[in-house]
Amino acid sequence: MIWHIAKRELYDNLNNLRFVLAIMLLIGLMITNAIVYLREHPTRVQQYRSSATESLEVLKARTDLYDIALNGPGDLYKQPASLRFCADGGESFLSEFVDGGYWMWGYGDGFRDFWLLNYPTSNPNLLNIRPDVTKVDWVFIFGYVLSLLALLFTFDSVSGERERGTLRLMLANSIPRHTVLFGKFLGALISLCIPTVIAILINLLVISTSSAVHLNNEAWKRLGVIIAVALVYIFLFLALGLLVSARVRRSSVSLVILLLTWVIFVVFVPGTVASITSGLSSPISSDELRKRQNQLHNEILEAYIDRTGGDETPERTLGRSEYIMKQMEQQERLRREHLDQQITQVQQARAVTRVSPAAILQHSLEAFAGTGFARHLQFLENVQRYAREYREFVENTDRSDPESLHLIGVPEGMSKKPVSPEAIPKFEDTLSLGKDFNTAAIDLLLLTLFVIVLLSAAYLAFVRVEV
Amino acid sequence: MLLTLIRRELLDNLMTFRFAAAVLIMLLLVVANTAVLIKDYERRLAAYNTALKTHHQQLWERKTYSGGKLDIARPPNPLSIFNVGLDKQLESETWISHSYVPTLWDADMLGTTNPLLNLFSSIDIVFIFEIVLSLIALIFAYDALAGERERGTLRLVLTHSVSRGQILLAKYISAMICLLVPLLMSLLLAMILLMTSVTISLSLGDFLRIGGIIFSSISYLSVFYLIGMLISAATTRTGTALMLAMFVWGFSVLVYPNVVIAAIAPPQTSQAGMVSTFNQIKQIWEELDRERKHFLANDPVPGEDPSFGMVRSGFAYEYFYEDASVLYYHYGAGAHVLELNEESEPQVPHAQDYYRFLVPRSVDAAERTWLVRKTALDTVFVQPAIVDRILLRFSPVGMYDAATQAWAGTDLSGLRDFFEAARKYRRTVIDYYYDKNAFGSRQWFSADKEMVDWDNLPRFSFQKSDARINAERALPDLLLLLIMNLLLFIVILLVFQRSEV
Numbered sequence: 001m002i003w004h005i006a007k008r009e010l011y012d013n014l015n016n017l018r019f020v021l022a023i024m025l026l027i028g029l030m031i032t033n034a035i036v037y038l039r040e041h042p043t044r045v046q047q048y049r050s051s052a053t054e055s056l057e058v059l060k061a062r063t064d065l066y067d068i069a070l071n072g073p074g075d076l077y078k079q080p081a082s083l084r085f086c087a088d089g090g091e092s093f094l095s096e097f098v099d100g101g102y103w104m105w106g107y108g109d110g111f112r113d114f115w116l117l118n119y120p121t122s123n124p125n126l127l128n129i130r131p132d133v134t135k136v137d138w139v140f141i142f143g144y145v146l147s148l149l150a151l152l153f154t155f156d157s158v159s160g161e162r163e164r165g166t167l168r169l170m171l172a173n174s175i176p177r178h179t180v181l182f183g184k185f186l187g188a189l190i191s192l193c194i195p196t197v198i199a200i201l202i203n204l205l206v207i208s209t210s211s212a213v214h215l216n217n218e219a220w221k222r223l224g225v226i227i228a229v230a231l232v233y234i235f236l237f238l239a240l241g242l243l244v245s246a247r248v249r250r251s252s253v254s255l256v257i258l259l260l261t262w263v264i265f266v267v268f269v270p271g272t273v274a275s276i277t278s279g280l281s282s283p284i285s286s287d288e289l290r291k292r293q294n295q296l297h298n299e300i301l302e303a304y305i306d307r308t309g310g311d312e313t314p315e316r317t318l319g320r321s322e323y324i325m326k327q328m329e330q331q332e333r334l335r336r337e338h339l340d341q342q343i344t345q346v347q348q349a350r351a352v353t354r355v356s357p358a359a360i361l362q363h364s365l366e367a368f369a370g371t372g373f374a375r376h377l378q379f380l381e382n383v384q385r386y387a388r389e390y391r392e393f394v395e396n397t398d399r400s401d402p403e404s405l406h407l408i409g410v411p412e413g414m415s416k417k418p419v420s421p422e423a424i425p426k427f428e429d430t431l432s433l434g435k436d437f438n439t440a441a442i443d444l445l446l447l448t449l450f451v452i453v454l455l456s457a458a459y460l461a462f463v464r465v466e467v
Numbered sequence: 468m469l470l471t472l473i474r475r476e477l478l479d480n481l482m483t484f485r486f487a488a489a490v491l492i493m494l495l496l497v498v499a500n501t502a503v504l505i506k507d508y509e510r511r512l513a514a515y516n517t518a519l520k521t522h523h524q525q526l527w528e529r530k531t532y533s534g535g536k537l538d539i540a541r542p543p544n545p546l547s548i549f550n551v552g553l554d555k556q557l558e559s560e561t562w563i564s565h566s567y568v569p570t571l572w573d574a575d576m577l578g579t580t581n582p583l584l585n586l587f588s589s590i591d592i593v594f595i596f597e598i599v600l601s602l603i604a605l606i607f608a609y610d611a612l613a614g615e616r617e618r619g620t621l622r623l624v625l626t627h628s629v630s631r632g633q634i635l636l637a638k639y640i641s642a643m644i645c646l647l648v649p650l651l652m653s654l655l656l657a658m659i660l661l662m663t664s665v666t667i668s669l670s671l672g673d674f675l676r677i678g679g680i681i682f683s684s685i686s687y688l689s690v691f692y693l694i695g696m697l698i699s700a701a702t703t704r705t706g707t708a709l710m711l712a713m714f715v716w717g718f719s720v721l722v723y724p725n726v727v728i729a730a731i732a733p734p735q736t737s738q739a740g741m742v743s744t745f746n747q748i749k750q751i752w753e754e755l756d757r758e759r760k761h762f763l764a765n766d767p768v769p770g771e772d773p774s775f776g777m778v779r780s781g782f783a784y785e786y787f788y789e790d791a792s793v794l795y796y797h798y799g800a801g802a803h804v805l806e807l808n809e810e811s812e813p814q815v816p817h818a819q820d821y822y823r824f825l826v827p828r829s830v831d832a833a834e835r836t837w838l839v840r841k842t843a844l845d846t847v848f849v850q851p852a853i854v855d856r857i858l859l860r861f862s863p864v865g866m867y868d869a870a871t872q873a874w875a876g877t878d879l880s881g882l883r884d885f886f887e888a889a890r891k892y893r894r895t896v897i898d899y900y901y902d903k904n905a906f907g908s909r910q911w912f913s914a915d916k917e918m919v920d921w922d923n924l925p926r927f928s929f930q931k932s933d934a935r936i937n938a939e940r941a942l943p944d945l946l947l948l949l950i951m952n953l954l955l956f957i958v959i960l961l962v963f964q965r966s967e968v
Binding site: 016017018021025028029032033035036039090093094128129130131132133134135136140144145148152156160251252253255256257259260263264267268270271272274275276278279282283284285286287342343345346349353372373 | 484485488492496499500503506507510514517521553556557571580581582583584585586587588589590595598599602606610705706707709710711713714717718721722724725726728729730732733848849851852855856859868879
């Protein structure tokens with residue numbers, strides 16, 4: 001019986017103007033998405049490759065251990081995600097690299113300081129004076145357009161029938177009410193899925209036929225997950241539409257309520273709530289950070305001033321080595337703490353935006369596409385792990401040389417043996433699906449919860465409805 | 468008769484659920500966001516004030532004229548609360564010197580606390596209006612004619628001796644009055660919030676600009692109401708009218724602006740063109756270097772040493788800095804002598820001659836560089852932005868956004884005003900140097916005898932352009948909106964006249 005009702009709903013919808021408009025809109029958006037992706041992605045990959053190789057070449061050219069320890073691995077680049085067309089994730093606002101060859105200069109203390117990890121603070125999107133618009137990615141297409149369509153497909157499904165009197169007719173037959181409701185749900189779902197699936201297929205067809213981009217096996221798996229998440233998201237809006245439609249007597253009122261709810265939760269809540277929450281904490285500004293760096297530098301210099309200056313004695317060498325390592329460690333920690341403050345601020349804001357289903361969709365799609373903030377955190381983690389590896393490598397190489405004094409930080413205290421370029425650890429930015437599941441788990445749970453609550457509310461509303 | 472009709476429509480509209488919902492939502496959104504925006508503005512203003520203090524202090528620490536690198540900052544625009552435009556996106560701190568003229572692409576950000584926050588979309592008042600006002604206008608309009616036709620009341624009204632034009636006018640006027648209520652109420656609350664903030668002081672010009680923004684908002688609202696009315700006049704059933712109206716809204720507000728910007732690729736910047744321009748700039752400075760060497764070779768002191776063998780304490784510098792991606796090429800030279808020994812005294816006039824020769828030429832070279840750079844950077848960066856703006860104008864949202872940005876002064880021309888002011892200020896500073904005869908003076912490179920005079924140096928202060936100029940910049944988009952209004956009204960009239968009841 002459910003199928004019967006669903007079929008009837010489906011035929012109703014297929015003959016409707018909204019179906020034609022929806023299919024045109026979705027296909028148009030998906031084609032735009034694919035074209036833009038194919039235009040931009042190859043250059044992005046190429047840029048990444050050339051700059052990563054450049055850094056690697058510089059690293060390979062080094063054979064002296066002190067040189068390696070002093071200059072660091074150079075700029076470490078973030079690998080561009082091949083699924084960026086699913087979620088842009090505001091990548092243009094995130095830095096694509098971490099400076100792994102930064103050294104403090106201009107302090108005039110006479111020491112050659114060691115490299116440290118420096119996180120770019122300025123906004124990479126600076127030269128862009130083009131109008132600021134939302135990127136047309138799957139997050140936009142599903143989050144904004146498809147959710148709006150879901151509401152347009154369901155707003156009159158109960159109230160409209162009640163207005164026309166056909167609901168009474170249907171319920172006069174011996175059909176339980178929940179069957180009617182789920183039939184309607186299924187009918188709306190299928191009639192929404194047809195244009196969506198067609199649009200997605202066209203999108204993927206355009207992308208996969210191009211020779212410039214190659215999606216590997218894992219990417220297809222991720223795409224499957226992304227489509228599943230989008231489906232759950234559509235459930236949510238269909239359930240919301242049915243709920244309001246069942247509660248409200250007139251379909252025009254139903255649509256007004258739905259549209260205003262949609263505008264608030266999809267368009268405004270993420271931005272507004274995020275700005276309110278991020279206003280609660282304020283990390284120090286970059287000027288302030290610079291001041292603290294200077295202060296810290298002077299403090300450490302003060303502490304070591306007696307043990308570093310003067311003639312070349314073993315004691316002085318030891319002091320100098322300790323001084324340089326301490327300076328490196330503490331300065332890097334200061335930068336790291338500053339970055340952590342910034343990250344916490346964003347994380348808090350993101351946590352609160354979860355009241356909006358559109359933000360949940362965005363977070364989970366970003367997680368599976370490998371873009372956006374969560375991915376950036378993964379990249380930073382990769383970089384930090386690599387920095388540790390790199391420093392351990394220097395220590396171990398030095399330790400394996402019996403002639404060395406094992407005083408890292410000063411040229412005379414370190415191994416003089418040439419290092420083979422193959423032995424130096426290379427940075428590789430990686431992504432793993434398992435980790436992404438963990439980041440998105442809470443979002444997925446919340447989304448499912450929303451759906452269950454709304455569906456049961458719709459059920460209750462429909463059971464109690466007076467015809 | 469018209470009045471009766473208006474009164475009837477007004478009562479009809481005011482008693483509806485949609486009216487209450489519209490008022491409530493507008494107030495909620497505008498108040499919540501204005502509070503956030505005011506806080507953000509105050510933070511930026513505080514950063515600006517600190518920067519002013521630091522700049523002042525740094526200037527005082529400079530003991531020679533040649534070290535006079537003057538930092539200047541752009542104050543945040545209080546009207547960015549209405550439409551933020553490029554006010555936060557483009558950087559707000561730059562510097563000038565005798566050998567350097569800044570462009571839009573050589574600035575730093577003032578007081579950024581967290582660049583990651585750019586991940587969240589910032590919501591200003593105009594953005595709220597763009598989305599919500601248009602939606603509400605369509606919700607009010609979709610059943611204006613189709614609904615009456617369905618219920619049969621239209622036929623009833625037309626049996627009286629009223630023309631169809633009068634009916635349309637009555638409907639339009641009454642609906643606009645209703646729609647103005649949420650718009651004006653929310654703006655009033657926003658203004659009250661603005662007034663209560665101590666740090667924000669609005670001038671008369673600002674009020675005029677806000678008036679302009681309100682007028683643009685009303686025109687925008689009216690365009691969407693008329694679009695809804697046209698749909699209503701052209702369809703027979705309210706259901707169809709509603710569906711069409713929603714698709715038109717979704718397309719013109721959500722889809723079109725985003726799709727058109729994404730789909731139109733920025734024209735590939737010709738690398739060859741950039742390289743040749745960069746070479747042109749290099750040539751300017753290389754020529755200066757040749758002249759400099761020529762001068763040094765031909766002056767009475769043997770050798771090409773720009774410090775003329777003066778034994779001194781202090782430092783001298785000479786550097787080139789280049790960044791081909793924004794055609795940045797800067798040559799800086801100067802000296803900072805703290806003390807000269809007796810033997811060096813006879814060399815001082817030679818050094819003075821040298822700088823008297825060199826500095827005016829580098830002033831000139833900097834200006835020529837700026838001209839070359841500006842033209843090249845405009846074609847690379849500004850042209851695409853202008854093309855985007857033109858494409859956006861095919862949707863009323865684009866016109867409205869451009870008009871309000873122009874009123875608020877947060878558009879590209881408003882920001883260019885700042886760099887233009889910086890350039891003018893540089894001229895003032897150079898004139899001041901000429902007045903003081905600074906280029907040929909001992910204080911140009913040495914701080915040992917007389918102190919430099921920073922006291923009388925005119926200060927930089929950025930005055931926003933006149934409200935009249937803002938109006939001129941907003942006029943094209945505003946006119947487009949008004950013309951669209953007129954056209955829509957005429958089309959509705961034609962459609963409605965010919966429609967059967």
